[in-house]
Amino acid sequence: xxxxxxxxxxxxxxxxxxxxxxxxxxxxxxxxxxxxxxxxxxxxxxxxxxxxxxxxxxxxxxxxxxxxxxxxxxxxxxxxxxxxxxxxxxxxxxxxxxxxxxxxxxxxxxxxxxxxxxxxxxxxxxxxxxxxxxxxxxxxxxxxxxxxxxxxxxxxxxxxxxxxxxxxxxxxxxxxxxxxxxxxxxxxxxxxxxxxxxxxxxxxxxxxxxxxxxxxxxxxxxxxxxxxxxxxxxxxxxxxxxxxxxxxxxxxxxxxxxxxxxxxxxxxxxxxxxxxxxxxxxxxxxxx
Amino acid sequence: xxxxxxxxxxxxxxxxxxxxxxxxxxxxxxxxxxxxxxxxxxxxxxxxxxxxxxxxxxxxxxxxxxxxxxxxxxxxxxxxxxxxxxxxxxxxxxxxxxxxxxxxxxxxxxxxxxxxxxxxxxxxxxxxxxxxxxxxxxxxxxxxxxxxxxxxxxxxxxxxxxxxxxxxxxxxxxxxxxxxxxxxxxxxxxxxxxxxxxxxxxxxxxxxxxxxxxxxxxxxxxxxxxxxxxxxxxxxxxxxxxxxxxxxxxxxxxxxxxxxxxxxxxxxxxxxxxxxxxxxxxxxxxxxxxxxxxxxxxxxxxxxxxxxxxxxxxxxxxxxxxxxxxxxxxxxxx
Numbered sequence: 211x212x213x214x215x216x217x218x219x220x221x222x223x224x225x226x227x228x229x230x231x232x233x234x235x236x237x238x239x240x241x242x243x244x245x246x247x248x249x250x251x252x253x254x255x256x257x258x259x260x261x262x263x264x265x266x267x268x269x270x271x272x273x274x275x276x277x278x279x280x281x282x283x284x285x286x287x288x289x290x291x292x293x294x295x296x297x298x299x300x301x302x303x304x305x306x307x308x309x310x311x312x313x314x315x316x317x318x319x320x321x322x323x324x325x326x327x328x329x330x331x332x333x334x335x336x337x338x339x340x341x342x343x344x345x346x347x348x349x350x351x352x353x354x355x356x357x358x359x360x361x362x363x364x365x366x367x368x369x370x371x372x373x374x375x376x377x378x379x380x381x382x383x384x385x386x387x388x389x390x391x392x393x394x395x396x397x398x399x400x401x402x403x404x405x406x407x408x409x410x411x412x413x414x415x416x417x418x419x420x421x422x423x424x425x426x427x428x429x430x431x432x433x434x435x436x437x438x439x440x441x442x443x444x445x446x447x448x449x450x451x452x453x454x455x456x457x458x459x460x461x462x463x464x465x466x467x468x469x470x471x472x473x474x475x476x477x478x479x480x481x482x483x484x485x486x487x488x489x490x491x492x493x494x495x496x497x498x
Numbered sequence: 499x500x501x502x503x504x505x506x507x508x509x510x511x512x513x514x515x516x517x518x519x520x521x522x523x524x525x526x527x528x529x530x531x532x533x534x535x536x537x538x539x540x541x542x543x544x545x546x547x548x549x550x551x552x553x554x555x556x557x558x559x560x561x562x563x564x565x566x567x568x569x570x571x572x573x574x575x576x577x578x579x580x581x582x583x584x585x586x587x588x589x590x591x592x593x594x595x596x597x598x599x600x601x602x603x604x605x606x607x608x609x610x611x612x613x614x615x616x617x618x619x620x621x622x623x624x625x626x627x628x629x630x631x632x633x634x635x636x637x638x639x640x641x642x643x644x645x646x647x648x649x650x651x652x653x654x655x656x657x658x659x660x661x662x663x664x665x666x667x668x669x670x671x672x673x674x675x676x677x678x679x680x681x682x683x684x685x686x687x688x689x690x691x692x693x694x695x696x697x698x699x700x701x702x703x704x705x706x707x708x709x710x711x712x713x714x715x716x717x718x719x720x721x722x723x724x725x726x727x728x729x730x731x732x733x734x735x736x737x738x739x740x741x742x743x744x745x746x747x748x749x750x751x752x753x754x755x756x757x758x759x760x761x762x763x764x765x766x767x768x769x770x771x772x773x774x775x776x777x778x779x780x781x782x783x784x785x786x787x788x789x790x791x792x793x794x795x796x797x798x799x800x801x802x803x804x805x806x807x808x809x810x811x812x813x814x815x816x817x818x819x820x821x822x823x824x825x826x827x828x829x830x831x832x
Contacts, residue, residue, distance in 0.1 A: 398583035
């Protein structure tokens with residue numbers, strides 16, 4: 211039983227951690243909001259005073275804004291689609307009893323341990339290089355002209371790289387969900403005359419619904435912030451400039467902190483709208 | 499129609515033989531109960547009949563047709579699982595209708611059959627609920643409903659009552675027996691509980707380590723157990739098994755006397771001992787007697803009014819006409 215005194219002591223002892231976390235979050239957030247209302251050009255005169263909503267208007271009205279939102283959504287959507295579909299397939303395969311199951315499972319999870327920068331570099335130089343990449347060799351072996359992936363199919367290439375990184379996460383969550391499926395349910399469906407494909411759609415997939423929404427929710431939040439993969443490969447060229455990358459360019463390449471901060475606030479709003487929307491779906495699923 | 503015949507059926511998992519060659523016939527309309535201790539292969543045998551496991555060798559015939567390699571769905575059997583295996587994301591109505599939907603019946607026919615089954619099983623008020631909102635007994639009935647609508651050749655029950663509490667179990671036992679009387683369809687029922695076997699079965703199949711120890715009606719098994727295993731397994735409380743000089747008096751290696759076939763007295767009797775525990779059930783009293791020199795414990799059933807207590811000396815006389823005699827191999831001596 212928690213007495214009044216022990217509860218007060220608990221609060222006191224938690225305080226440093228809470229204050230640290232709050233500071234960690236609140237200080238940058240407040241600074242971003244303050245900067246977004248200022249004309250602030252570090253290399254060209256520094257702080258030039260308050261400008262109201264001018265930065266917000268300029269950020270949205272720039273010709274780069276809507277294409278950036280579009281490419282952000284395409285990358286998030288594309289990666290989600292690939293990781294969820296392949297994740298379900300892989301989870302089902304990994305759930306089958308087979309020789310060397312433990313090792314195979316670790317191998318499948320391995321990409322998740324590779325840092326985004328490293329994986330992007332490996333993909334860019336080892337696989338997608340139009341001269342020395344493995345894909346180029348493969349294409350030439352079959353007599354085809356090698357594709358210069360990152361300029362000709364830039365968006366698909368980035369989606370491929372990011373999907374490769376996030377597939378293990380989806381597989382892992384879906385595999386644990388599949389393992390919790392009562393095998394008697396599948397047997398009952400088999401006795402009830404459901405062929406394998408019906409069993410998958412009527413029993414397995416509904417069972418996975420909750421896990422899938424969780425995968426979608428968590429991945430969306432992280433995918434909105436994809437940066438390293440773009441920075442290392444296309445540097446935002448060939449239509450791969452996402453909102454995150456646009457903000458980076460405004461702040462560091464154009465040296466316009468105020469404009470970038472306004473973009474940052476837009477990104478926070480976008481992420482929150484998406485998160486709220488997804489939370490409601492998850493909440494609905496958890497109700498059952 | 500559901501006459502099920504097993505001919506020389508075996509099942510091995512790798513090197514482990516679970517079912518050695520086994521022959522068994524279950525007649526159409528019969529209520530057959532497979533009973534045995536856990537791990538005796540009774541559930542495996544049921545799953546072989548259902549088609550959820552493949553036989554290693556041998557033939558399974560359903561209504562004279564070789565069904566050994568037919569898929570479970572096409573055997574025309576319905577199964578009720580121990581965990582009920584209801585589909586949690588579907589309403590009760592959709593659960594019961596699922597096999598009909600898979601069979602491609604039209605919507606009107608599905609509804610007709612579901613409503614009919616729901617009426618039989620008292621589920622009409624619950625049709626739009628999810629399985630998670632039902633009690634254990636109701637879930638059990640939904641599982642039975644899902645089996646009934648298919649109008650199968652035979653029902654297979656895999657320990658269906660083991661997840662229910664004692665009072666519900668007695669109720670469901672009666673409901674299943676009643677259902678069998680009404681439908682007159684073959685039912686095969688697996689349990690480890692000999693009381694369920696005795697009360698429900700037309701035919702009991704006692705299994706041990708995959709072997710059939712005895713097949714017969716409940717009373718056959720009670721009155722004439724073929725060997726010591728069946729003698730000890732059927733009947734509650736267990737039969738007293740006595741070997742040594744007392745058995746030799748009856749020209750047997752072991753004799754068996756049921757607790758209800760022993761008369762008790764405070765003054766004189768053939769055997770005597772000290773009451774260790776007396777269980778008063780009201781209608782009956784069970785005495786567990788130590789120090790008789792015959793076996794560790796002799797269990798005796800007496801009327802509810804007989805009042806020996808812990809530590810009392812008790813005298814017992816077995817009824818001579820119902821002593822079961824067994825030879826060295828544990829087989830019954832006729």
